[in-house]
Amino acid sequence: MTATRTPLVALLAAAALALSGCAGGASQAPGAGEPSQSAPGQSAPDQSDAPLATGGDSAAPAAGAALTGMVGTADDPEAYEIALLDETGAPVTTLPAGEYTLTFADRSRMHNFRLTGPGGVDVATDVAGSDESTIEVTLEPGTYTFVCDPHPGSMQGEVEVTG
Ligand SMILES: [Cu+2]
Structure with missing residues (x-):
């Protein structure tokens, strides 16, 4: 039992290390990641604007x-x-x-x-x-x-x- 647990713990530890390793690697990216996160936030208003713009284009009927x-x-x-x-x-x-x-x-x-x-x-x-x-x-x-x-x-x- 302990023999099987040890490898599992080792695997989990390795996974944790891998994750922290990734996080550490990504910790340098947060600066670059934040803009990309705000970009989707900006695209939402853009999408809400798009229908309005389309409505503006189809304002031709309004004319x-x-x-x-x-x-x-x-x-x-x-x-x-x-x-x-x-x-x-x-x-x-x-x-x-x-x-x-x-x-x-x-x-x-x-x-x-x-x-x-x-x-x-x-x-x-x-x-x-x-x-x-x-x-x-x-x-x-x-x-x-x-x-x-x-x-x-x-x-x-x-x-x-x-x-
Ligand atoms: Cu005819």
Whole structure:
């Protein structure tokens, strides 16, 4: 029994020495370790700032309301429907002039969404493939037209922008 204990104690002692040895070695590092410990502390505020900064970046919507240019319907992307929607999903027919973020909702392979009007605005998605990207557009007073290029007869609309 004592024979087994002795090696254990020796091992523990060795471990303690090793630990103290490490601690001693690290005792020189505390100076360098403290800054690294405060760094994580600083990164926490940075992380809390990050969402705020992101919110600041997405303040673009704050500069102008978000619009959605949709073709088809949520249930049927190939439906022969086109609409310019506001943030609540309601079709818009008039808008105040200003900056807007326009998000395409084009999941159709045979329709597209094109918006044209004053200020040289001419933005569109491809007919083939889907496009759910977001762009910025500046709308000036006047009449803007949105249309599906392949089906202008059945898929088009207008929005009046007021100054
Ligand atoms: Cu179409």
